[in-house]
Structures are given as C-alpha cells and as structure tokens.
Amino acid sequence: MATVECDFSLEHATAQGHFPGNPIIPGALLLSETLRAIEKSLGKDLCPCQIKTAKFVRPVRPGDRVTIEFSVREENKMKFRCTVGAATVLAGELVCNIASQSN
Secondary structure, three states: OEEEEEEOOOOOHHHHOOOOOOOOOOHHHHHHHHHHHHHHHHOOOOOOEEEEEEEEOOOOOOOOEEEEEEEEEOOOEEEEEEEEOOEEEEEEEEEEOHHHOOO
C-alpha cells in the first residue's frame, strides 16, 4: 500500500461557487486530483483506465488535506481510498494497464 497527500487550498477556485456559504470540493475534482496524485507517485500514466467504482462518502472542504492510499492488485487493478483525518471521503477501484508500462 502506497500513500500520497493532496491539499485543497482555502482559496481553491471551486470554493467560490460550489456552494456559496457551504463550500465543498466537487467530487469530479477530488477524483481527478486523486488519479493525478497516484500517477505522479507511480511515475506512470494511468490512461487509459476504467473507473470500476468510486464512492463519495463525505464532502471534502477547501483547506482539507486528503491522504490517498492505493495498492495495485493483480497486474491491472488498483484500489484507492482517500481520507481526511480518520474519515474516509472517497473509495474506489480502477482497471488500467500499469503493469505493462515502463517508466
């Protein structure tokens, strides 16, 4: 299991309009940043990939630090889990060809 972190600043652009007075980081952005952080950690491009599951459990707010844990299962499956503190905020599974890629 590998771990990386991702921060969402208090001034993040999405905080302005999603939602006024109660800002949260949109799920699509959280998922995208999770995949980017995993790619950077592995030094590999995950595309093309298929998102098999993505369950958004709790909202992420501007200013939160997200811890991303991921593990490669078999040669083409990856599980990931994102937490803020001890609370899970996103969990899912990907299918991609990372085992066959070279650095």
